[in-house]
Amino acid sequence: MTAAWPMNKLAIHTRTTRNWDLRSCCAKYQQAGIGGVSVWRELIDPAQGGVSPDEARRIIVDAGLVVPALVRAGFFVSADTDERTAAIDDARVAIRDAQAIGAEQIVLVVGASPGVPLEHARSMVCDAVVAIADDAAQANLRLAIEPLHPMYASDRSCINTLANANDICAQIAHPQVGVALDVYHLWWEPGLATQIMRAGQAGRIFGVHICDWKTTLSDPLNDRGLMGDGCIDIANFMRSTEAAGFDGMFEVEVFSESYWAMDPDQYLALIIDRFSNLGTNPSLLND
Amino acid sequence: MTAAWPMNKLAIHTRTTRNWDLRSCCAKYQQAGIGGVSVWRELIDPAQGGVSPDEARRIIVDAGLVVPALVRAGFFVSADTDERTAAIDDARVAIRDAQAIGAEQIVLVVGASPGVPLEHARSMVCDAVVAIADDAAQANLRLAIEPLHPMYASDRSCINTLANANDICAQIAHPQVGVALDVYHLWWEPGLATQIMRAGQAGRIFGVHICDWKTTLSDPLNDRGLMGDGCIDIANFMRSTEAAGFDGMFEVEVFSESYWAMDPDQYLALIIDRFSNLGTNPSLLND
Numbered sequence: 167m168t169a170a171w172p173m174n175k176l177a178i179h180t181r182t183t184r185n186w187d188l189r190s191c192c193a194k195y196q197q198a199g200i201g202g203v204s205v206w207r208e209l210i211d212p213a214q215g216g217v218s219p220d221e222a223r224r225i226i227v228d229a230g231l232v233v234p235a236l237v238r239a240g241f242f243v244s245a246d247t248d249e250r251t252a253a254i255d256d257a258r259v260a261i262r263d264a265q266a267i268g269a270e271q272i273v274l275v276v277g278a279s280p281g282v283p284l285e286h287a288r289s290m291v292c293d294a295v296v297a298i299a300d301d302a303a304q305a306n307l308r309l310a311i312e313p314l315h316p317m318y319a320s321d322r323s324c325i326n327t328l329a330n331a332n333d334i335c336a337q338i339a340h341p342q343v344g345v346a347l348d349v350y351h352l353w354w355e356p357g358l359a360t361q362i363m364r365a366g367q368a369g370r371i372f373g374v375h376i377c378d379w380k381t382t383l384s385d386p387l388n389d390r391g392l393m394g395d396g397c398i399d400i401a402n403f404m405r406s407t408e409a410a411g412f413d414g415m416f417e418v419e420v421f422s423e424s425y426w427a428m429d430p431d432q433y434l435a436l437i438i439d440r441f442s443n444l445g446t447n448p449s450l451l452n453d
Numbered sequence: 454m455t456a457a458w459p460m461n462k463l464a465i466h467t468r469t470t471r472n473w474d475l476r477s478c479c480a481k482y483q484q485a486g487i488g489g490v491s492v493w494r495e496l497i498d499p500a501q502g503g504v505s506p507d508e509a510r511r512i513i514v515d516a517g518l519v520v521p522a523l524v525r526a527g528f529f530v531s532a533d534t535d536e537r538t539a540a541i542d543d544a545r546v547a548i549r550d551a552q553a554i555g556a557e558q559i560v561l562v563v564g565a566s567p568g569v570p571l572e573h574a575r576s577m578v579c580d581a582v583v584a585i586a587d588d589a590a591q592a593n594l595r596l597a598i599e600p601l602h603p604m605y606a607s608d609r610s611c612i613n614t615l616a617n618a619n620d621i622c623a624q625i626a627h628p629q630v631g632v633a634l635d636v637y638h639l640w641w642e643p644g645l646a647t648q649i650m651r652a653g654q655a656g657r658i659f660g661v662h663i664c665d666w667k668t669t670l671s672d673p674l675n676d677r678g679l680m681g682d683g684c685i686d687i688a689n690f691m692r693s694t695e696a697a698g699f700d701g702m703f704e705v706e707v708f709s710e711s712y713w714a715m716d717p718d719q720y721l722a723l724i725i726d727r728f729s730n731l732g733t734n735p736s737l738l739n740d
Contacts, residue, residue, distance in 0.1 A: 326643070396567070
């Protein structure tokens with residue numbers, strides 16, 4: 167039995183191993199032969215105890231890691247004009263920082279607000295993404311809209327299916343604007359394979375995030391499963407993205423109070439074990 | 454300010470006021486001028502402490518209430534053939550009991566199983582619904598497939614959008630098979646208004662359930678909001694169903710540990726107050 171994907175196709179989101187600072191993440195990932203690190207912004211914000219973006223760049227280069235993504239900008243939806251402007255300004259800061267650390271893309275969690283109708287919210291998102299797309303292009307950065315699970319439609323993202331994200335990307339029609347596909351958010355979507363192919367054929371699959379869906383969800387935010395803990399046929403999903411032309415790294419993004427309580431070295435070993443075993447057995451799970 | 458909908462358009466699911474048995478539900482609802490009661494099966498199952506279906510019928514008739522629905526049958530998805538057969542047998546029991554109590558429809562929560570791919574699960578559902586549709590017709594009963602929110606896709610329902618439910622109803626193409634639209638499950642769906650019209654034009658909107666989506670969800674199952682607690686423009690949803698031809702009652706279905714902890718008379722008064730105020734003010738909320 168050989169691993170279906172080599173270790174250099176694996177990237178980890180720093181939030182996954184949130185007990186470590188950026189230096190520890192990079193050192194540990196490098197030691198394990200992992201290919202990339204997707205950096206959450208608090209780790210490169212000195213005001214939040216992080217290192218400077220320039221220092222981050224040195225740490226990452228020294229470890230020989232690729233940075234698929236800076237995570238995250240967005241939250242573009244608000245009834246308040248000043249708040250919308252502030253979110254766009256913040257996205258420009260993210261673009262500057264992403265360029266500084268050598269990230270390939272910025273993940274956009276686009277936002278939603280309980281008082282704003284979803285159709286209206288999506289217009290606000292389009293306006294904001296259009297406003298920053300040329301800045302991203304000048305920085306040689308991609309902007310990846312991440313559709314979030316419908317359970318986050320009231321407060322985190324008004325884009326909740328890949329079909330809808332594809333529609334919105336087609337409407338924006340900017341070469342730097344595409345999608346990040348997170349299996350946790352999308353696994354249930356009817357017609358998912360068709361939408362993955364559609365995104366791929368448009369050259370818009372910028373990122374692929376993996377984790378698992380646990381049937382017994384104890385918390386809507388921080389109870390994600392690690393690959394193998396749940397019901398998703400993750401290998402099938404990954405192969406679908408590759409068949410659609412995606413050739414980047416697979417990013418492990420798990421928010422989990424129970425895993426965060428583990429010894430982080432043991433947790434990293436478990437992540438690697440689960441990644442190594444993906445797709446090596448025939449699966450009867452969901453597609 | 455007058456109420457947009459009269460009290461006789463209101464029905465309540467017995468599970469909403471679960472501290473009461475069927476006799477108390479019916480007496481209290483009648484006293485409040487409510488038009489209907491949707492009956493959960495435990496209340497008409499003597500083995501679970503309920504009354505017999507015949508006794509239930511007498512209680513309901515005495516109270517002058519309509520029964521929009523018996524809730525619920527389904528859970529047709531399993532890798533195990535015997536379990537699938539048992540679910541179909543149980544649905545036939547539900548049909549018999551629904552006829553006995555004078556219900557207009559049975560709500561189908563169709564099921565899902567972590568080991569069964571969703572496409573395969575949907576085939577199992579179609580097979581099961583087809584198997585019981587003629588039994589329902591003979592009992593003059595409708596079968597309402599209720600699409601559940603995607604957060605229940607692994608274990609409760611493989612049908613998670615109205616678009617998908619409409620597709621499946623069109624495939625089954627039986628006059629007794631339609632949909633129950635629950636605003637909690639569907640409010641976020643892109644293109645919802647179009648799908649409501651599609652269901653209505655096919656004569657397939659059998660039931661409409663109302664409650665609200667709270668932004669801060671403390672529990673994926675039992676933390677639903679009462680109308681006005683959350684972010685959904687419920688009146689707009691109700692009007693959409695009426696514009697699509699629905700002329701039945703609006704059923705309040707709320708599972709909520711916090712409301713269940715309230716004094717049930719005060720809770721019923723609150724439900725009535727919230728129902729009375731639906732749609733009487735212009736709303737800026739989601740559509």
